[in-house]
Amino acid sequence: MAVVTGGAGGIGRALGRRFGQEGMKVVLADVRKEPLDQATRALAGEGIEAAGVVTDVTDYSSVESLAKETLDRFGAVHVVCNNAGTGAVSEGYMWEHDLADWRWGIDVNVLGVIHGIKAFVPMLLGQGDGHVINTCSGNGGFAPIARGAMGGPATAVYPMTKAAVLCLTESLYTHLQMTGTRVRAHVLFPGGFLNTGIWESWRHRPQRYAPTQKRRTPEHTLADVVARFEAAGARIEFTPLETVADQVVEGIRADRFWMMGPPTPAEDVVRRKATSILARSNPDYLVDVLSQSAAKTPATEGGKH
Numbered sequence: 001m002a003v004v005t006g007g008a009g010g011i012g013r014a015l016g017r018r019f020g021q022e023g024m025k026v027v028l029a030d031v032r033k034e035p036l037d038q039a040t041r042a043l044a045g046e047g048i049e050a051a052g053v054v055t056d057v058t059d060y061s062s063v064e065s066l067a068k069e070t071l072d073r074f075g076a077v078h079v080v081c082n083n084a085g086t087g088a089v090s091e092g093y094m095w096e097h098d099l100a101d102w103r104w105g106i107d108v109n110v111l112g113v114i115h116g117i118k119a120f121v122p123m124l125l126g127q128g129d130g131h132v133i134n135t136c137s138g139n140g141g142f143a144p145i146a147r148g149a150m151g152g153p154a155t156a157v158y159p160m161t162k163a164a165v166l167c168l169t170e171s172l173y174t175h176l177q178m179t180g181t182r183v184r185a186h187v188l189f190p191g192g193f194l195n196t197g198i199w200e201s202w203r204h205r206p207q208r209y210a211p212t213q214k215r216r217t218p219e220h221t222l223a224d225v226v227a228r229f230e231a232a233g234a235r236i237e238f239t240p241l242e243t244v245a246d247q248v249v250e251g252i253r254a255d256r257f258w259m260m261g262p263p264t265p266a267e268d269v270v271r272r273k274a275t276s277i278l279a280r281s282n283p284d285y286l287v288d289v290l291s292q293s294a295a296k297t298p299a300t301e302g303g304k305h
């Protein structure tokens, strides 16, 4: 049985569906009740045994309740996807970002993963096996995108949180190894250009993270981003979310820590960064997402502001 946070939409919903198609029972967890109900009903309509549990990953007691409810209902958990995430909402240079943007990004993208690990890993250890999959991003997991898709400096919040997700998952991997358990940690890098809600996270911004600064520019939609890329000569082809879900299922089967698609030119930043560190040379590898895409390299989300 599989639990997926951020399961009401995008990648999380696709993961839930794919696990269901593999014959697993599924719990979708999300802070947004209505799309969560819709997603759960859609899975049930396909004959998948699925439950939706309204969960706020920023609140540990909510994630603890999710773990308890899942165990009470299904008796065991085999796969946990810490996937809930929020995208780039900040504008300007990082010293201009609203502190509320930092808090929201850190609470969902970092603390949310920590909460999932704390609530579920002891359960998996007790069972003796299972898989924890934390959703990262090339934007931060490799290196931060320097210039966003809309032309200005890209947000510093999002890549910082995703760098933290990679580091957390590396620690989880080693700590699990030390115990000798069969429980495994994996880090997911969804590749390509994905048509999900992350581009417009601002639509569902909770009141307690309300902006404290007046915006100078309007929020962007995915359509704005696509239009700007196309105006710059980049052809946008969305990668099907099923492809990301395939990466996860294959990664579990192959016991693969790095859940990534086939190598892309975008990954060259990893090599360039390692070279820069080893040579003590200044970072010249940080990319302008638009020129990268114009060169037909798949973009990574989160760099649009």
Ligand SMILES: NC(=O)c1ccc[n+]([C@@H]2O[C@H](COP(=O)([O-])OP(=O)(O)OC[C@H]3O[C@@H](n4cnc5c(N)ncnc54)[C@H](O)[C@@H]3O)[C@@H](O)[C@H]2O)c1
Pocket (backbone or CB within 6 Å): 005, 006, 007, 008, 009, 010, 011, 012, 029, 030, 031, 032, 055, 056, 057, 058, 083, 084, 085, 086, 108, 135, 136, 137, 138, 189, 190, 191, 192, 193, 194, 195, 196, 197, 198, 199, 201, 204, 300, 301
């Ligand atoms: N879309 C991309 O291009 C891309 C690329 C790399 C990584 N990611 C990551 O993939 C993950 C899924 O994002 P997506 O692209 O499917 O976007 P999405 O917006 O469609 O899905 C994210 C889900 O997380 C939920 N969520 C937000 N705050 C929450 C909270 N406090 N508690 C519980 N749920 C909450 C949202 O309601 C939403 O359903 C994120 O971690 C994102 O950073 C996305």
